Every structure is written in C-alpha cells, then in structure tokens.
Amino acid sequence: MIKLGEEAIENIAIGAALLGTGGGGDPHLGKLMALQAVRKYGPVTMLDPLEIDDDMLVVPSAMMGAPSVLVEKIPNGNEFKRCFNAISRYLGKTVGATMPIEAGGINSMIPLAVAAQMGLPIIDADGMGRAFPELQMVTYHLDGITASPMVVTDEKGNMEVLETISNKWAEDLARVATITMGGSVIVNIYPMTGKQVKTSAISNILSYSEKIGAIIKKSMQTGCNPIDELLDLTKGYLLFKGKINDVLRETRAGFNFGKAVMQGVEEYKGAAFELEFQNENLIGRKDGAVMASVPDLICCVDLESSIPITTEALKYGRRVAVLGLPCDRKWRTPKGIETVGPRYFRYDIDYVPIEDRMKGVVTK
Amino acid sequence: MIKLGEEAIENIAIGAALLGTGGGGDPHLGKLMALQAVRKYGPVTMLDPLEIDDDMLVVPSAMMGAPSVLVEKIPNGNEFKRCFNAISRYLGKTVGATMPIEAGGINSMIPLAVAAQMGLPIIDADGMGRAFPELQMVTYHLDGITASPMVVTDEKGNMEVLETISNKWAEDLARVATITMGGSVIVNIYPMTGKQVKTSAISNILSYSEKIGAIIKKSMQTGCNPIDELLDLTKGYLLFKGKINDVLRETRAGFNFGKAVMQGVEEYKGAAFELEFQNENLIGRKDGAVMASVPDLICCVDLESSIPITTEALKYGRRVAVLGLPCDRKWRTPKGIETVGPRYFRYDIDYVPIEDRMKGVVTK
Numbered sequence: 001m002i003k004l005g006e007e008a009i010e011n012i013a014i015g016a017a018l019l020g021t022g023g024g025g026d027p028h029l030g031k032l033m034a035l036q037a038v039r040k041y042g043p044v045t046m047l048d049p050l051e052i053d054d055d056m057l058v059v060p061s062a063m064m065g066a067p068s069v070l071v072e073k074i075p076n077g078n079e080f081k082r083c084f085n086a087i088s089r090y091l092g093k094t095v096g097a098t099m100p101i102e103a104g105g106i107n108s109m110i111p112l113a114v115a116a117q118m119g120l121p122i123i124d125a126d127g128m129g130r131a132f133p134e135l136q137m138v139t140y141h142l143d144g145i146t147a148s149p150m151v152v153t154d155e156k157g158n159m160e161v162l163e164t165i166s167n168k169w170a171e172d173l174a175r176v177a178t179i180t181m182g183g184s185v186i187v188n189i190y191p192m193t194g195k196q197v198k199t200s201a202i203s204n205i206l207s208y209s210e211k212i213g214a215i216i217k218k219s220m221q222t223g224c225n226p227i228d229e230l231l232d233l234t235k236g237y238l239l240f241k242g243k244i245n246d247v248l249r250e251t252r253a254g255f256n257f258g259k260a261v262m263q264g265v266e267e268y269k270g271a272a273f274e275l276e277f278q279n280e281n282l283i284g285r286k287d288g289a290v291m292a293s294v295p296d297l298i299c300c301v302d303l304e305s306s307i308p309i310t311t312e313a314l315k316y317g318r319r320v321a322v323l324g325l326p327c328d329r330k331w332r333t334p335k336g337i338e339t340v341g342p343r344y345f346r347y348d349i350d351y352v353p354i355e356d357r358m359k360g361v362v363t364k
Numbered sequence: 365m366i367k368l369g370e371e372a373i374e375n376i377a378i379g380a381a382l383l384g385t386g387g388g389g390d391p392h393l394g395k396l397m398a399l400q401a402v403r404k405y406g407p408v409t410m411l412d413p414l415e416i417d418d419d420m421l422v423v424p425s426a427m428m429g430a431p432s433v434l435v436e437k438i439p440n441g442n443e444f445k446r447c448f449n450a451i452s453r454y455l456g457k458t459v460g461a462t463m464p465i466e467a468g469g470i471n472s473m474i475p476l477a478v479a480a481q482m483g484l485p486i487i488d489a490d491g492m493g494r495a496f497p498e499l500q501m502v503t504y505h506l507d508g509i510t511a512s513p514m515v516v517t518d519e520k521g522n523m524e525v526l527e528t529i530s531n532k533w534a535e536d537l538a539r540v541a542t543i544t545m546g547g548s549v550i551v552n553i554y555p556m557t558g559k560q561v562k563t564s565a566i567s568n569i570l571s572y573s574e575k576i577g578a579i580i581k582k583s584m585q586t587g588c589n590p591i592d593e594l595l596d597l598t599k600g601y602l603l604f605k606g607k608i609n610d611v612l613r614e615t616r617a618g619f620n621f622g623k624a625v626m627q628g629v630e631e632y633k634g635a636a637f638e639l640e641f642q643n644e645n646l647i648g649r650k651d652g653a654v655m656a657s658v659p660d661l662i663c664c665v666d667l668e669s670s671i672p673i674t675t676e677a678l679k680y681g682r683r684v685a686v687l688g689l690p691c692d693r694k695w696r697t698p699k700g701i702e703t704v705g706p707r708y709f710r711y712d713i714d715y716v717p718i719e720d721r722m723k724g725v726v727t728k
Contacts (some may be wrong), residue, residue: 158526158527158529158533160526161524163450164521173545
C-alpha cells in the first residue's frame with residue numbers, strides 16, 4: 001500500500017502521457033483534475049494487485065471519446081459519483097476499488113480523481129499498458145471478462161447502463177452514445193473481481209508511469225537529456241528526430257484520425273518520417289519503411305524538454321523525438337494481435353515486434 | 365376489470381391500426397404476438413385507470429424504430445422479461461401493470477403480449493390516443509412525466525437502461541441505440557404511478573380501439589360499408605377516395621419517411637390527394653389545399669374491405685379511403701401543438717382543428 005500525493009501524481013501524469021502513445025487525453029487537464037481532487041480529499045491509497053481480496057469488486061473508470069473534444073468539454077465532477085452509484089446499485093454490491101483501463105494523460109488521472117473523491121483505493125494496474133482507441137482493446141477482453149455492465153454519463157447529467165452480449169457491442173453502443181452526448185463522456189467499464197485483476201490486468205502500470213515521469217522531471221531540473229535513461233527503463237528505441245512539416249487531422253465517428261509528416265534533424269537530417277494515428281499513434285514509417293506499429297508503443301516527446309506530446313499537440317514546426325517501446329507480452333499472442341494489431345486498423349502489414357524490426361530482420 | 369381474450373384482441377388490433385394513422389407497426393405481426401401470448405398464458409386482465417391504486421408502478425411497453433424493419437426483425441420473446449426485470453431492479457419496486465404508449469398495430473399489441481407473458485394487468489389507456497413517431501410525443505411529456513428510467517433491448521440480448529435530463533435526450537439516446545441495434549427494439553418507458561396514469565394518460569384507448577375494430581369486423585361479415593358508422597363513433601370526416609399513383613419512401617435516421625400520391629375515384633374523380641408521412645401520416649392535401657394535419661388523425665383504409673392500411677402497405681394501384689379524425693383535446697393546447705403540431709415536423713403551416721377546416725374556415 002502506497003499513498004499517492006501531489007508529487008507522485010505529477011510524475012504519473014508525465015509518465016502515463018508517454019505510455020499513452022499520443023492518446024489518452026490531455027495530460028495537463030487530467031493532472032489538474034487529479035491534483036484538485038487530492039488537494040480536496042487527501043492522498044490516494046494505491047494497492048498492488050497482490051494486496052487485494054479475490055472477491056473485491058473493482059470498477060475501472062475512464063473518459064471515452066475524442067480527446068480533442070474533452071479539452072473544451074470539461075467533466076463537471078458529479079459524473080464519478082453518479083457512475084459509481086449506478087453500477088453499485090445495478091450489481092447490488094459495494095465497489096471496493098477503482099483502476100485505470102489504460103495509461104494516458106486523462107485516463108490515468110481520472111481514476112485517481114475518482115479514488116480521491118470517492119474515498120476508494122486505486123489498483124496499480126491497467127488493461128492496456130499503454131492507450132488504445134477502442135474499449136475492447138484491453139487484456140480483460142483477451143481473458144473473456146465482459147465490458148458490461150458499463151455506465152456512460154455526460155457532464156449534463158444523462159446516463160446509460162449498458163448490458164451487452166459482447167465487448168464489441170459495448171463499444172458500438174457506448175460509441176454512439178458518446179457521439180450523441182457530445183463527443184466525450186465518463187464511463188465505468190469492465191467491473192471485475194480482485195481475482196480477475198490479478199490474472200488479467202497489466203500490473204504496476206501506475207508505478208511504472210511514476211518512474212518514467214520522475215526521469216523526465218529530473219531532466220527538466222538538471223538540464224540533462226533523459227532519452228537514454230528512458231530507453232534503458234522501457235527497453236525502447238529511438239526511431240527518429242525531426243521537425244513536423246505537416247499535420248492532417250479529421251474528427252470522424254468519435255475519433256481523432258490523422259497523420260504527421262516530419263523531416264529529420266541532427267543525425268536524421270535528410271530522412272523523413274510519417275506517423276499515423278487514431279487517437280493514439282498507430283504506425284511509424286521512416287522513408288517509407290515501417291519502423292514500428294501497434295501494439296508496440298510509438299511515443300513522441302519534445303526534442304528539447306522530453307515532455308510527451310499527444311496527437312492533439314502535434315503541429316507545424318514542432319521538433320520531436322519519436323521513441324518505439326515494446327508492448328506488454330499479452331498483446332503479442334494471436335488474440336492480442338487480432339484485437340490491436342495493424343490489420344485491425346486496416347493496415348495491410350503483419351505485426352513484427354519492434355525488437356525484431358530493430359535487428360534489421362524486417363526493414364519494410 | 366375486463367378479461368381480454370382472442371376475439372377482443374383481434375378487434376383491438378384492427379381498431380388500433382386505424383388509430384395508428386399509418387404507423388405503429390404491422391397489425392398482423394402485432395396481433396400474432398399478442399394472440400400467441402394469450403393462447404399460451406390465458407386472457408389478459410384490463411383495468412380502467414379509475415380502478416388502480418395511486419401508488420401502483422405502471423410501466424408502459426413498446427416497440428421503437430422503423431416499422432418496416434420490425435417486419436423482418438421479429439422480437440424473440442425474451443425481451444419483455446429482460447426489460448421488466450431491469451426496470452424493476454433499477455427502481456427497486458415491483459411493476460404493477462403495463463400500458464401502451466400509443467395506439468397502433470404493434471404498440472397496442474406488444475403490451476398485451478407483455479401482460480399475458482408477465483401475468484400483469486394492462487391499463488385501458490395510452491399516451492397518444494393515436495400513434496406518433498417520437499417518444500416525447502406523449503401526454504405524459506406534456507404533464508412533466510419523465511421518459512426515463514427507460515430500458516431499451518434488442519432480440520440479440522443487448523440492453524440499455526437510460527436515465528436522462530429530458531425526454532428529448534431520452535429520444536435522442538434511445539434513437540441512436542435503436543439504429544445501432546439494427547433499427548427496431550423493445551422498450552420500457554415512462555414508468556409512472558397509478559395517480560399519474562389517472563391524470564395524464566388518455567383513458568379507454570383499448571376499449572375505443574376494440575369498438576372501432578368490432579365495426580370493421582362486422583362489416584367484413586355483413587358486407588355493409590362501415591365508414592359512416594366509423595365516422596359517427598370517432599366524430600371524423602371522409603377526406604378522399606382514391607387510387608394510389610405513386611409512393612416515395614426513404615428510411616432515414618431510424619424512421620420511414622415518404623409520400624403517397626392518389627388520384628380520385630367515385631365522387632372524388634378528377635381530384636388529387638397527397639399524403640406525407642414519418643412512420644405516421646402527418647399531412648393530407650387535396651388539390652394542394654391542406655385537409656388535415658397532425659395532431660389530428662389521418663387514416664387510410666382499404667376502399668373495399670375498410671381494413672386500415674399502414675404506411676408500409678401503401679402501394680401503387682391500391683384503392684383507399686382517407687379519413688380525418690379529431691385528436692384528443694390534450695394535443696390542442698399550446699404545449700401539445702408545440703410538441704406534435706405541423707411546425708414540429710417542419711411544415712410551414714399552423715395547426716387548425718379538423719372540424720374548423722371542414723367548416724370551410726380555412727381552405728389552404
């Protein structure tokens with residue numbers, strides 16, 4: 001059991017924004033929400049999955065929708081209580097803890113704000129080990145845990161409890177509700193037992209985010225470049241350094257789609273890099289050759305400050321370093337690749353683990 | 365208290381199809397569902413609103429969506445129990461009775477099937493006194509009763525409990541769920557107390573439907589034309605007799621939109637009639653002059669058999685009589701006209717009661 005105060009939350013916000021691979025929502029807004037809650041209600045208790053009872057009801061909380069919308073459509077703070085009351089009443093059981101479903105600027109922070117406000121502990125685990133755009137893209141789904149009963153609510157006070165025959169149906173029905181409610185909502189999803197958390201979640205994602213955040217924050221104070229230290233910790237690779245030349249964006253079907261084009265700087269001078277995203281970064285190509293793809297993590301950081309950059313913040317002239325990090329091994333199973341591999345996102349390429357791509361085994 | 369058996373249900377099906385003004389779903393399918401339920405579970409107890417306790421929980425049941433879809437996407441029968449269990453669990457109260465929200469082929473019959481299957485009484489009342497395409501178009505809405513908590517379920521087993529800040533939000537969220545679930549669903553909506561039924565519902569719609577149906581059925585046996593008797597009972601008017609020349613249809617946003625064009629026969633020879641609909645008939649024009657508009661009832665019946673014709677069954681060559689019936693007085697209040705008058709449906713005309721139009725007060 002660890003108590004998370006303001007400093008820990010600042011670090012988690014930075015680290016989770018990196019693991020959010022460009023998505024997961026605005027880190028600044030998420031951090032403000034979590035900090036405000038912790039200042040008002042006190043530090044949050046974080047439990048390791050191994051510390052919880054097998055029959056505890058754990059209810060992950062999250063924001064769903066297009067992150068670009070959330071920036072201007074801020075939760076009013078009543079959503080959390082409304083959601084938890086509804087799921088508790090619907091299941092006839094008291095909620096024992098919350099948990100993130102993904103790592104990212106908003107979705108690592110919302111469960112912290114929820115935990116503080118509701119007086120609940122947060123579990124040091126998530127269902128992605130990164131961020132993904134659709135809600136069946138969690139390890140829970142791979143293990144047959146159902147997304148529903150799921151609660152969707154908006155800042156106006158509308159609410160839906162969904163009970164669906166599959167997680168894809170939960171995604172489809174929650175997505176149209178999200179769009180109708182204005183593009184971003186607060187959800188409770190994948191309610192599960194403590195035992196399911198232990199076997200199915202990706203453990204220690206919050207403490208991992210905190211370590212990443214601490215490295216970046218230290219570098220801001222010392223002025224030392226943290227990239228090498230980050231790559232050591234994450235077993236990642238530097239894919240590119242460049243200046244953004246062009247960004248194409250489209251908000252469609254409740255998602256932010258787009259592509260950023262960069263021209264190389266420093267040792268990458270003369271090369272070009274293309275990054276495509278759907279809320280999160282999906283695929284990176286250097287001079288046309290695939291360097292990394294989902295489910296591996298493609299993360300942009302500011303070239304000077306090493307602060308993680310979300311896809312909304314990609315803009316002309318910005319200088320960035322692109323990092324490639326291996327995903328959790330659960331995503332490298334056949335069902336994992338079927339659920340979140342490049343073909344799911346309509347790219348006509350096979351998934352190749354980033355370590356293999358970096359060995360030169362595959363260059364295209 | 366009256367027991368409704370097979371004969372009563374046959375008559376209600378015919379009469380409600382007339383009051384359904386072209387919408388409310390296929391009368392044949394609805395009748396089969398209700399008859400099957402009554403044969404299996406026995407006659408249904410029908411209660412007059414005055415007979416029920418003020419604190420009884422009454423939960424109307426209905427089909428929502430495009431009637432043309434329902435014809436090929438038949439409920440599997442489990443929807444009713446699932447819906448009622450969900451609303452009962454959500455409200456923490458036992459359901460005392462069900463009720464139709466509208467008169468129409470499907471939506472008068474579904475509550476009868478529900479009542480038989482669930483062993484519940486049905487209240488002899490509805491919220492429209494006819495059929496309308498959107499779910500805030502009920503007298504309950506005029507009286508401030510909320511549509512939610514509302515349950516939406518499909519034949520596959522997906523379900524949503526909606527709790528919304530307004531009835532328009534319930535309509536919008538349930539509508540996108542309906543479309544996503546395939547175009548037609550079963551709903552529980554406007555749960556209310558016995559006292560609210562007494563003050564807000566339109567009483568005796570089922571017994572009124574039964575009387576209309578009995579007139580039409582008798583005429584089928586005797587061969588006598590029932591139109592005059594129908595107009596006497598309903599205080600209605602014969603608007604036109606014609607042969608359908610053209611039908612335009614479009615299924616859009618979960619509704620059946622369209623227009624039928626007729627050329628006059630018998631005493632209407634030489635004249636033309638245009639009928640526009642959105643699930644239900646909305647406006648009728650003879651030689652360009654408005655003869656009747658929502659919320660008054662515009663009903664097509666087969667010219668030979670006087671069987672009511674739904675908008676799906678309008679087709680080239682069919683010979684029809686068009687009747688105009690005055691709506692319930694609740695629709696003639698300012699809020700009633702705002703909710704279901706011609707301007708709500710984007711027609712640039714004022715509502716004029718059909719009696720006034722027939723007096724020649726307004727000819728265009």
